[in-house]
Amino acid sequence: MPATATAVKTKLSRQQYLDLYYFMRLNREVEDTMTRLFRQNKIVGGLYSSLGQEAISVGSAYALEKKDWMAPMIRNIGALLVKGVPPHDIFTQHMAKYTSPTKGKDGTSHFGDLENLHIVSPISMLGDLIPVLTGVAMAGRYLGQKIVAMTWIGDGGSSTGVFHEGLNLAASQKAAFVLILENNQWAYSTPVRRQVPLENLADRAKAYGISSYIVDGNDPVAVYSTAKEAVDRARAGEGPILIEAKTFRRRGHAQHDPAEYVPAEQREYWEKRDPITLYEKFLAAERILDAKGKKEIEGKINALLEKDREFAENSPMPPPELASEGVYCTGDDCHKIRPKWERPIAEVTPPKSSVEPVWIVEGFGRGKSAYRENAPIHFGDTQPVAEEPAAKTKPVAKPATKPPARKSLPAKSAARGKARR
Amino acid sequence: MAPITFLEAIRQAMFEEMAADPSVVLIGEDVGVYGGAFKTSEGLLEKFGWERVIDTPISESAIIGAACGMSYLGLRPIAEMQFIDFIACCFNQLTNFVAKGHYLWNAPAPIVVRGPSGGGVHGGPFHSANPEMYFLHTPGMKIVYPSTPYDAKGLLKASIRDNNPVLFFEHKFLYRRIKEDIPEGDYTVPLGKAVVRREGKHLTILSYAAMMHTSLEAAEALAKEGIEAEVIDLRTLMPLDEETILQSIRKTNKCLVVHEDTKTGGISGEIAAILFEKAFHDLDGPVLRVASLDTPVPYAPTLEEAFLPNAQKIFTAAKDLAKF
Numbered sequence: 001m002p003a004t005a006t007a008v009k010t011k012l013s014r015q016q017y018l019d020l021y022y023f024m025r026l027n028r029e030v031e032d033t034m035t036r037l038f039r040q041n042k043i044v045g046g047l048y049s050s051l052g053q054e055a056i057s058v059g060s061a062y063a064l065e066k067k068d069w070m071a072p073m074i075r076n077i078g079a080l081l082v083k084g085v086p087p088h089d090i091f092t093q094h095m096a097k098y099t100s101p102t103k104g105k106d107g108t109s110h111f112g113d114l115e116n117l118h119i120v121s122p123i124s125m126l127g128d129l130i131p132v133l134t135g136v137a138m139a140g141r142y143l144g145q146k147i148v149a150m151t152w153i154g155d156g157g158s159s160t161g162v163f164h165e166g167l168n169l170a171a172s173q174k175a176a177f178v179l180i181l182e183n184n185q186w187a188y189s190t191p192v193r194r195q196v197p198l199e200n201l202a203d204r205a206k207a208y209g210i211s212s213y214i215v216d217g218n219d220p221v222a223v224y225s226t227a228k229e230a231v232d233r234a235r236a237g238e239g240p241i242l243i244e245a246k247t248f249r250r251r252g253h254a255q256h257d258p259a260e261y262v263p264a265e266q267r268e269y270w271e272k273r274d275p276i277t278l279y280e281k282f283l284a285a286e287r288i289l290d291a292k293g294k295k296e297i298e299g300k301i302n303a304l305l306e307k308d309r310e311f312a313e314n315s316p317m318p319p320p321e322l323a324s325e326g327v328y329c330t331g332d333d334c335h336k337i338r339p340k341w342e343r344p345i346a347e348v349t350p351p352k353s354s355v356e357p358v359w360i361v362e363g364f365g366r367g368k369s370a371y372r373e374n375a376p377i378h379f380g381d382t383q384p385v386a387e388e389p390a391a392k393t394k395p396v397a398k399p400a401t402k403p404p405a406r407k408s409l410p411a412k413s414a415a416r417g418k419a420r421r
Numbered sequence: 422m423a424p425i426t427f428l429e430a431i432r433q434a435m436f437e438e439m440a441a442d443p444s445v446v447l448i449g450e451d452v453g454v455y456g457g458a459f460k461t462s463e464g465l466l467e468k469f470g471w472e473r474v475i476d477t478p479i480s481e482s483a484i485i486g487a488a489c490g491m492s493y494l495g496l497r498p499i500a501e502m503q504f505i506d507f508i509a510c511c512f513n514q515l516t517n518f519v520a521k522g523h524y525l526w527n528a529p530a531p532i533v534v535r536g537p538s539g540g541g542v543h544g545g546p547f548h549s550a551n552p553e554m555y556f557l558h559t560p561g562m563k564i565v566y567p568s569t570p571y572d573a574k575g576l577l578k579a580s581i582r583d584n585n586p587v588l589f590f591e592h593k594f595l596y597r598r599i600k601e602d603i604p605e606g607d608y609t610v611p612l613g614k615a616v617v618r619r620e621g622k623h624l625t626i627l628s629y630a631a632m633m634h635t636s637l638e639a640a641e642a643l644a645k646e647g648i649e650a651e652v653i654d655l656r657t658l659m660p661l662d663e664e665t666i667l668q669s670i671r672k673t674n675k676c677l678v679v680h681e682d683t684k685t686g687g688i689s690g691e692i693a694a695i696l697f698e699k700a701f702h703d704l705d706g707p708v709l710r711v712a713s714l715d716t717p718v719p720y721a722p723t724l725e726e727a728f729l730p731n732a733q734k735i736f737t738a739a740k741d742l743a744k745f
Contacts, residue, residue, distance in 0.1 A: 128482075326527070
């Protein structure tokens with residue numbers, strides 16, 4: 001059986017350490033600002049807190065490149081900020097303002113940007129984003145873009161049917177897809193022990209023959225390093241990877257929920273493990289951040305949020321007539337997305353695309369995968385390794401704990417499968 | 422050119438669109454080497470390869486989700502439901518995710534979800550459904566339900582080129598039973614345009630898919646009794662061609678709606694409401710409905726026959742209506 005790997009923790013550059021700090025602080029300040037707005041009745045609907053989970057959103061999204069795609073969940077404000085969403089978009093969304101990305105048609109983190117930031121909007125039905133982001137990864141490979149798609153799921157959402165359908169499809173397609181399973185131990189009021197009879201939710205990966213990691217979700221450096229390794233492996237064609245980030249939801253399901261069902265000892269334990277406080281200690285010990293540097297960052301964040309909050313508060317509500325607009329995409333300019341081909345189109349059109357329709361494809365079931373050599377290959381993605389006799393009989397026991405240093409595939413042939421390892 | 426079947430028309434539409442546009446891909450269960458449960462995709466894999474004709478696990482939600490995700494990068498996926506009954510398995514993905522995307526966050530999802538639908542072939546309660554109305558009640562979807570090979574090809578091509586999610590229903594009773602000469606080369610049939618299949622002055626029969634042919638059969642019988650029925654093929658339920666419907670009612674003043682979908686909540690109720698709102702003074706009689714029984718589709722031929730509308734039931738209802 002594939003072992004679940006432990007997290008990796010690498011040394012980062014000074015700037016990377018500081019970026020992680022900045023975005024975690026920004027994440028928290030954005031949410032604190034919204035809590036104040038909520039208490040002033042300026043947030044239209046619910047408000048969902050990611051207090052104590054900032055390291056996960058920030059660390060994992062920070063592992064993505066600009067061209068990569070992601071779909072956040074409700075507690076991934078930090079991921080949105082890292083990907084480039086300005087705070088005023090988050091404020092206006094929650095306040096249902098006309099200036100919000102959805103013009104007030106939806107709230108919270110339910111918005112996206114297909115053209116520039118490559119963000120898919122989440123919906124409230126959990127798990128749906130897993131096949132959607134699998135499709136994004138499949139299209140990316142088809143177009144030759146070498147992108148990675150990432151989304152998040154909770155301990156609760158990992159019990160949905162579409163979690164299974166999506167991850168299984170991603171695995172069978174060897175999609176360049178990374179799933180961050182944010183185990184905050186509570187699905188609304190139901191503790192994880194009552195939902196899932198597993199010690200580690202990362203073990204769900206075994207069912208799909210994919211690799212997984214377990215990481216301390218309150219350690220941004222570990223989350224980032226592990227996510228980065230997973231993103232690199234997925235990009236190199238190893239297929240989807242699951243990362244379980246263990247953490248704790250310190251607030252209720254939403255603002256209305258005092259979460260009195262959470263045992264006091266559990267809360268106390270995690271309150272002491274605040275990811276930002278711990279990280280500040282680390283940065284101070286490493287002499288990366290001193291009091292002056294911290295003040296500068298705080299000043300920068302305060303100025304930004306002050307401006308963006310004011311913009312949001314001064315923005316108008318959408319005009320009523322907007323309610324009936326936009327159900328269908330009509331007119332020539334409503335659909336602007338054109339496929340960006342980064343491989344020759346001739347490869348996917350006849351005569352080059354023509355194949356013999358045989359049931360058993362030589363080498364199928366023997367491709368290089370995230371956890372061992374004989375997981376399914378994707379057609380046209382990776383050459384079969386059937387010729388290598390060593391891989392034939394012995395199951396490769398090596399878990400993904402410490403994947404060997406990987407050279408990235410030759411740029412030209414990565415997607416077309418001429419690479420051999 | 423030799424006449425082609427309804428099924429061949431579907432295949433041709435996919436073949437031609439995939440040949441013309443590399444952003445068109447097909448995803449579904451057994452669509453590749455096997456060529457689809459009904460062979461609608463036979464030959465596509467040979468021509469376009471593994472990357473464009475994608476066999477999936479039995480996971481309807483994942484099929485729809487993946488197709489939607491692919492469309493976000495500019496592709497135009499066709500997603501096949503092996504039987505349209507199984508669309509219930511991905512109801513959430515379609516109604517909550519795909520259909521709402523453009524309205525909520527300006528994300529059009531140009532995907533076509535197509536599959537064999539309808540009864541009359543003794544498929545039983547899970548292989549005979551007409552689930553179109555679940556989706557008519559979902560703002561954001563277009564719904565196409567053709568009745569002839571010419572329309573099937575032209576409408577499927579138009580659906581693939583459409584920038585919205587389109588549900589394309591293929592009545593499996595028609596797959597190999599009707600043939601038609603169709604023009605060579607590229608053509609489309611626009612979504613949202615009904616067509617008058619038979620002109621008449623005494624009453625209007627509105628129908629679509631397999632029941633359109635049954636309605637025509639009934640109209641011939643009615644003509645022998647001196648009742649000239651105008652038969653209109655709706656072709657698309659969303660958008661619905663109200664103009665063609667209203668024009669005909671203003672002429673005949675009587676309306677009978679015939680569909681294979683079950684009666685309660687069928688499109689006939691919606692059409693009746695539209696007529697009351699917009700043509701009340703033109704109506705000389707009640708809007709009548711001939712539809713399937715409000716039951717699951719039963720298996721035994723005797724039961725299924727009782728369940729489905731037929732030419733006799735249409736004839737009787739039309740004669741009653743003509744008396745007004």
